[in-house]
Amino acid sequence: MRLRTVLIAAGVVVALPIAGIAIFAATFDADAYKPRIAAAVKEATGRELALKGPIGLKLGLSPGLRVEDVAFANAPWGSRPEMARLRALEVEVSILPLLSGTLQVNRVVLVSPDILLETDADGRGNWEVAAPTRQGAPAPAGPAPTAPSAEPSPSAQRELFVGEVTVTDGTIAFRDGRTRQTTTLSLPRFAARAESRTSPLSLDLEASLNGNAFSLKGMVGPLARLLGTRGTGPWPIDLTLGAEGARATVKGSVAEPLTGKGFDLAVEASVPDLSRLSPFLPNVSLPPARDLSLSVQAADRGGPIPELRALAVRAGASDLEAIVPGLRLARLEVSAPDVRSPVRLALAATMRGAPVSAEGTLGPLGAFLPGAGPAPWPVDLRLGAAGAEATAKGTIARPRAAQGIDLALAATIPDLAALSPLAGGASLPAIKGVTFSARASDLRTGSGAALRDIALKLGESDLEGSAEVALGARPKLTADLRSRKIDADALLAAMDGAGSGQPEPARSGAASPTPVPAQRAGREARLIPDTPLPLAGLKAADASIRLALAELVFGGASYREAQATVALEAGRLKVDPFRVTAPGAPVSGSLSVDGSTDQPPVALVLRAPAIDLRQLIAAFGGGYRVNGTLELDLDLRGRGASPAAMASGLAGHVGLAGANLDIDNRLIDLVAGEVWRALVPGAPRDGVSNVRCLAVRFDSQGGTADARAFLFDTSLARVAGTGQVLLGPEQLRLRLVPTLKLAGGMSVPVTLGGTFLAPSVRVDAAGAAGSVVGALAGGAAAGAMQTPLGGIAGALVGRQAGSGAAAAPADDCATQLAIARGGRQGPVPAPETAAAPAPAPPPAQAPAQPQRPANPLQQILPRLGR
Template identity: 40%
Template sequence: MPAATPRRRWLRWTLIALAVLVLLPAAGLAVLLLTFDPNNQKPRIQAAVEAATGRSLALGDIGVKLALAPTLTVEDVALANAPGGSRPQMATIRRVEVELALLPLLSRRVEVRRLVLRSPDILLETDAAGRPNWAFAPPGRPAAPAPQAAPASAAREADPRLGIAVDRVELTDGQVAWRDGRTGATRGLAIPRLESRADTAGALRLNGQLALNGIPVALSGETGPLDRLTDPAAATPWPLRLALEAAGARLAAEGAIARPMQMRGWQMAVEARVPELQKLAPLLPDAPLPPLRDLALTAKLDEASVSDLRLTLGAAVLDAVLPGLRLASLTATLPRQDQPLALEVEAALNDVPLRLAGTLGAPGLLLPGAAPQPFPVDLGLAVAGATGTAKGAIADLRRLAGVDLALSFRAPDLAPLAPLAGAPLPPVRDLALDMRLAERTPGFAGGAFLRGLRIASSAGDAAGDLTYVIGQRQGVDGALTSTRLDLDALRPPPAAPAAAAPAAPPPPADRRAIPDVKLPLEALRIIDGDLRWQIGSLVAQGVTLRQVQARLSVQNGRARLDPFAAQMPGGPVTLRAAADLTTTPPTVQVAAQSPGLDLAPLLAALGQVPPQATGQLGLDADLRGQGADLRTVAGTAHGHLGLSVVRGTLTGSLLEKLPTDLRRLLPGGVSGRDIPLRCLALRFQAEDGMAQSRALLVDTALGRLGGEGGANLKTEALAFRLLPDLRLGGIELRAPINIAGTMRAPRIGVSPEAAIAGGLGAFLSLQSTPDRSLQALAGALGGGGPALPDCEAQLAIARGGQPGAAPAALPTPTPAHPTPAPAQGLPAPAQELLRGLFGRGR
């Protein structure tokens, strides 16, 4: 027992020593906390913050709550904004609470058991020059650059001096606002609640509710320990798992960051599910979102690459992108960013199914700093029985330069594609189109080159090289050749008649014959181009033209079609046309020449079916005028128009279309019979809209009709005096005819004196020895008159002195083909005269 006494003493003194070592510092610290006034430290804290940031710091009351884990509170914290900011404070916090572990302070470790931020309000903004308000610097010195990572040895030396750990953070009623000083755009993030807790291993678990631009966002996640985040010497990556949910969408990311302070060495697996993309539009107000649905995305990301990407989309109505577009599905896959992107799309446009599939170049070629490499393209399109492909490469995709794509399109029948065009398409079959596409300037800003263009179809073919120019004016330059081109086959079928609408009041009657049609001249202000086309056979309005050569050039508001030359039925024709918008009003000119054309097919092409005249048509025209519509141009016309027809016929139905007053002068029995035409010669000279006849003669089997006169093309007033020289069954009748009125409503009349003179002439023509006194009376009354010129002389004037076919001799009447005779013996004027002479009443 005596030996035990020294042991008890040793244990007692040991306990006393431990008590002294523990209780005395604790008592001293307790005395310090009881006598310490933290408000006395405000000036030192404020000065230190201002020296470090260049901003003033306002602090309210600072309090200390004594406990085994003391709590420090600070009221009304406010940090000043940058000079010129939109409000005085950059950040304010209504209350800050910091609960500290006491004993770790003895080893220079700060362990925050609980950090509470009440109503923090932070403004992040830039000024008009783009300078951010979060760039801090002492007065008179620029903001210090971001500190470089310290060597691991230095970190190990510094770490024992001070360590910080946070177990729990609570944030309530927070606000974070962003303002762009250049544009004035603002965004706001509300933080009703945000909480983080550290588990026993130090990992932080996050949970909170946010609201971005009024859209609630749920946040959850887990990160590594906070002290590991600030430890550059740590050997293991800092883990991170986050999930965001908003408007039914979910975004999740899981991975790790090797050097979190520098955001280097990170890798993440990302997964997104978005039932309706447009519901996220308030979160991204500067990025218009298409109405996509059922979006699913998975990918692996790191700071240098993207891999295992898969994007799918479900059915969606995309009228906002293109009216009538319906997406059925879309799938895009990318094994690695340096491999091609595979694409497959199923959709419908105006209920026409279409499918797009193929590959595009590696997206890695688009990353900043990537060396320019060719971007391959291999896409195929299938739509309504038609197929198309685009194959080739783009040398520099960022600038869209070096484009070399082979484009092709095949369509067995264009009709099924009509819903895509929104209008009926021509009934063209077996369409094949091939060409190579290249940019004229980077990004196609200056247009495109279409090289090796080849088109073949049931309506014809074309081949050549074209350049589509974009600039101040747009247009096409190039040359094409065609073996055959059928313009009639390129006309779409007539659209179905629309439902009958309520009858609108009839427009006011237009008493003019020349239509008030606006000429398509304004396009010349925005178009430049030079197109040459050679066509072996051209069909238009049922007329076949051969060996067609045409050149259309437009430059700086001046257009010229010169030449247009072709072999038409009957002979060659040349046409020149020009328009000049640099004058006010615009100037228009048309010239055409042909020694002889087949008249019947031309009339059929103009809609006269069956043709009411035949023969060889000669054309010599050169007219110009000023104005933006046809009526104004006609009213200012200068030049000449010459028409000649030989070796033809006039149908009886054509005579029925003559005005009633003129038809009454014709004998009965003419209607319904073809009348041989020896010649027709017309030539008018126009000066400032006044057209005067230079040649006017029609020579038929019934006789001749000549005369002179003119027309005012401004008012359409007529003033003609015609002299018929008819031969009807051995009777000659010449009674001058006056034509007045307008083109739309001509007035035709025969004066009483002329009628009497014509009757006398007809009576005298029946006598074997005409009475000289009656002949003199007929001449005095206006009968007879100057002899009409012959065909040859009038044709020479109408043709402008150019050679042409000679008129054929009229057929000699035979019993089988007699010359039409008057139904009642003599024309009406002769009958009237004879009744008066012999005293017969009506």
């Protein structure tokens, strides 16, 4: 009986709780608690919690709760009513771990969560909630008095453990209230599992960012370490991230996962096409590199920068046209043992079909990391392209600031035209044998760069010296350059034929004279162009340049000992002085242009005291027979934005003087053309004329040039002149008096009018009659012209009216040359002796039709009337 009683009692003890639980499960109505739950949430957050679906409860040692159709209200300013919506929420907990003070959640399941995180225009987030202040409750007057610390309650010491979290068909969106842009993270599947509180957490994520799918799988250390639970030892990481065919792995450990300290990680990545990852980084422009791989080991050693080891970046064949037109990468490798060791670089590519390569070493990457101390950063690079090679070797003392640069640069280019693909497709000149070397450095004060010990060779041309560019609000170029020879003809010929594939035309020292046609079809209306001068470039930068050229070959001529000092400051250009020994003459002068104003003043001075005509013509024209010396004196000043505007107000003078010259008649005909043949009928086009003197001086003021000296005295004729030249409208207003020496000194004044491009010659009717009659009368008295017209003239004026020779003019060679030279002394021709009259021909034996020489008037008058 006693055993039976014990068994019955035990059965009652066991059955009663089970019966109680069964009765509770049968009679419990969870939906009745919805108002209380919603009210509690409203009191805690100030927002509504809607529990629209049923609430299910599963009892047992691992009780579970399922809530369906849940919605949590958004902030009043939100873009939609609900901040979060869930189709269902399931939570399962364990009862027994509570006895040991652990709150163990076995499983959390979120079905179709739709969560919106957003900010307003002020940056306030909708996740910021606060309990509302109850009506009638007094506001807190201040902080409560500090109470003595008490031992935490057992419940406060409970630890939380979540065994599994699963999300299916979820969406998390973030909307920026300032930019109104929304980023959406879709979660088709997410699972996180841990066997125990101290075991690693496995992750399995399939998601998409704004419609771009990616995955994350692997393992990390216990979640408890991230929830503040103390722990020791490394926190392991082994994760693999995948997207668009790319794969990245992170393996290692972190000693303090909450602070990120004490990490030691190995990172590897392989990317078939880097540009396909652009949707994940919308604000970053990713190059279309292909077959990209990256590997690095990073460790935190307690210093200001991490320790990086075994760094390697590689890229395969890639079309980089989108970044640099014409660039195709074949191979790129960058590697370094660690951040304290030099970086090795190797590159192979093509630029518009031309092979390009680079290899060498650069200083350590650690120099660019925060906290890096100053140390020389070595550079040793070799670049190759289309047969050319360039090197850069030296150090940079402070690479982060690009200061302390000291590099030796060198380049060897067999054919400059072969580098045209690297010049943006432009055709480079076909210059052979180009070499360059210099020492590059930065400036001690300010920013900029300098080149010292420059040695440049372009075929037969060379250049040496130094140059520096100072950067700032107005960049400034300072240079001191010299050359043994600059063959500008060869350089220009190479530029003219750049890319044409045509051979360079042969050049000769003396080119055959090419007559210039008197008329050109479609010729311009002006000789002096009205095109605006490119003066804007003078304001872009400043310059101070000294230039010395031992020889300059230009236009087939050789200029020697050329020197110039150029100063450019705030748009004001000054070349003073410049000197050069031009072909046959030393020339000196100066030039100034003030480009700081809209109507810039310009001043030009040129002086050549002795121009050897033979050398000058041999250098430029060739084939003409000339001899003698000319003097040039030019001092002009003007103002305007174009040559025509400057000419309209030109001031100053131009003087040209020469005595005892021999000039090829072909050259006279080439220069003077129809005007010379009109003034001197029957002027020979072959042979050489002796020019006793050439004296020309124009003094200009306000664009009107007055002829103070104008005399051209040859063995054939003497032409004196007066008048003006209007430079603005390009009009000629000159009165010329040609005296034909072979016609007894006859003079017929003419006017030279029209424009520079269309001159006209007309007889001066007012002064022609007396000159003609006097000449004819004098000729009759001397018996030089036995014509009816001579007899009539003699009868009209009397035989005593003429002396047989014209009176010598007041403006002779000596006077005119002195004016042309500005009063300076110089050579003058010997006085001209009067030629003996030709003997009268013997009387004819009654010829049937006497032959008379052509009357000079019959030759000159028709020409002057043109």
